[in-house]
Amino acid sequence: MKCGTDFCIGLLAALANWPASALAANDDAPLNYFLHSYGPSSGPAMILGWVMATVCVAVCIIIGVLLVAAMARKRQPADFRDIGHEEEGLAWVYIGTGLSTCVLFALAIYAMITLNAMAKPATAPGLTLAVTGYDWWWKVVYEDEDPDRRFVTANEIHIPVGVPVLIKLDSADVIHAFWVPLLAGKTQMIPGLVNRQWLQADVAGVYRGQCTQYCGVQHAHMALEVIAQESADFKNWQEAQRQKAILPSAAPAADGLKEFMEHCSGCHAIQGTEATGDHGPDLTHLNSRRLLAAGLLTNNPRQVIEWITHAQDIKPGSRMPSIALSSSERADLSAFLATLN
Numbered sequence: 001m002k003c004g005t006d007f008c009i010g011l012l013a014a015l016a017n018w019p020a021s022a023l024a025a026n027d028d029a030p031l032n033y034f035l036h037s038y039g040p041s042s043g044p045a046m047i048l049g050w051v052m053a054t055v056c057v058a059v060c061i062i063i064g065v066l067l068v069a070a071m072a073r074k075r076q077p078a079d080f081r082d083i084g085h086e087e088e089g090l091a092w093v094y095i096g097t098g099l100s101t102c103v104l105f106a107l108a109i110y111a112m113i114t115l116n117a118m119a120k121p122a123t124a125p126g127l128t129l130a131v132t133g134y135d136w137w138w139k140v141v142y143e144d145e146d147p148d149r150r151f152v153t154a155n156e157i158h159i160p161v162g163v164p165v166l167i168k169l170d171s172a173d174v175i176h177a178f179w180v181p182l183l184a185g186k187t188q189m190i191p192g193l194v195n196r197q198w199l200q201a202d203v204a205g206v207y208r209g210q211c212t213q214y215c216g217v218q219h220a221h222m223a224l225e226v227i228a229q230e231s232a233d234f235k236n237w238q239e240a241q242r243q244k245a246i247l248p249s250a251a252p253a254a255d256g257l258k259e260f261m262e263h264c265s266g267c268h269a270i271q272g273t274e275a276t277g278d279h280g281p282d283l284t285h286l287n288s289r290r291l292l293a294a295g296l297l298t299n300n301p302r303q304v305i306e307w308i309t310h311a312q313d314i315k316p317g318s319r320m321p322s323i324a325l326s327s328s329e330r331a332d333l334s335a336f337l338a339t340l341n
Contacts, residue, residue, distance in 0.1 A: 038207065039200040040121070041164075041184040044114045055107065118185065121164035121198050129157065130168045133176030133189045135215060136222040136318060137281060137294040142238070151241045152269075154281030156289045157209075157226045160234040164200045177213035180226050186212050201228030206290075217317040223295030237288070244272030245284050248339050256336025263323050263333075264308075270340065279319060286340040293318070305334050 035050065037043040130141040140157055144150045159165045169178050169189045176189040184199040201207065211222040229237065248254045257273070264283075265275035271284040289299050293315055297303045309330065311320035325333065 036182060038203050038205070039183045040202070041118055041197075041199050042182060044117050045185040048111060048114045051110070052107065055103065121200065123164060125166035125198060126163040127159060127165045128168070129165060130170075131157070131178060131189075133169075133171045133173075133178070133211065133215075133222075134319070135173050136211070136218040136315070138222075138224045139172075139281070142241070149242060151271075151284075152282040153241060153285065153289075155224050155291065155294045157224065158234060158237050159199075159201060159226060159228050160231050161201055161204050161228050163231075164198050167197045167199065169195045169197060174215050175213050176211045176215050176222070178209065179212045180207050180209035180224075182207045183226060188213060199226070201226070204228050204230055208295075218315055221294060221296045221315055223291075225290060225295065227290075240288065241285055243285075245270050245340055247272060248336060252332040253335040253339055256332035256334065259325075259329055259333045260336055263325075267319070283337075283340055286337060288341060293320075301334050301338055304337055305330050308333070 035046060037046040128143045130143055132139040132141075138155050140153045140155075142151050142153070167178070169187055170193065171189040171191045173191065175191070177186050178189055178197065179186040180199060183201055184197055187195050187197040189195065205228055207226040207228065209224040209226055211219060213219075215222065248257060260270075261273070261275060265273075265277055267277040267280040269276050269278060269282045269284070271282070286304075287299065291297065292299045292303055292307055293311075296315060297307055307314060307320070308323050309325055310322055311318060312322045
């Protein structure tokens with residue numbers, strides 16, 4: 001019995017400490033490792049998941065064995081007239097019900113203990129973010145006591161390695177759910193209600209997140225990335241994000257700025273310009289992001305223009321309209337957007 005227990009504990013420990021190279025190897029299926037942990041918030045949830053899965057498998061096996069045994073047993077006609085056999089059958093029902101009740105009660109207690117352990121970090125959070133879910137993208141606000149140091153980004157969260165991060169979650173429209181499986185469990189995002197979650201990455205890397213509450217036609221294309229960086233790299237990124245955009249003065253980028261103000265400024269903001277729209281992502285540092293359209297496209301000049309001109313073909317039902325542009329307007333707008341570093 002001890003050998004079996006040691007094996008289970010060793011297996012869970014191995015899964016919890018899956019090598020960091022798995023992150024890089026998992027780009028094609030970024031949510032495949034949801035049963036592994038890279039942070040103290042997700043570790044207890046991962047183990048709880050394995051325990052629940054083990055119990056479910058065991059129950060299915062026991063039911064299957066009993067079913068096969070019942071089918072294989074050949075009863076004699078006299079058995080059906082023997083009341084004693086009925087009492088024997090009820091005894092099995094009583095035993096099964098008693099065991100099931102005890103197991104479910106134990107699992108409920110273990111689940112509550114786990115949730116309590118995950119409720120707050122061991123040390124005070126070193127960073128606070130406010131994440132708002134929209135159909136179908138994520139607004140991320142880096143809070144600070146000094147309003148001048150506060151900044152906004154979208155669909156991509158940067159955090160320092162080894163630092164607990166408090167995340168305030170709400171929704172601007174329907175119910176969403178925030179889930180970065182390698183770092184934390186799921187938390188609902190409900191309009192008018194601010195829920196809280198914390199996460200921490202122990203290993204630098206890119207961690208995929210996903211909305212897990214069905215929220216409409218593009219629910220499957222509402223992803224985000226959490227990028228964990230070493231402290232110095234995170235500070236450099238943070239300071240760069242606080243800077244306003246450097247506006248171009250020469251064509252074609254200057255002409256592209258005019259195109260942006262005409263077509264895009266009603267929905268998007270760029271710090272340092274008169275564009276202050278808040279219906280879509282802040283684009284001040286557009287080119288610092290890896291992906292576009294909440295994880296649907298790779299962020300490069302060709303994909304950016306393709307997204308602008310064919311958004312409803314790429315992501316039907318999204319708030320982003322398809323904008324008709326001439327070839328010269330496309331070139332100018334692309335030149336301007338390429339300056340948003």
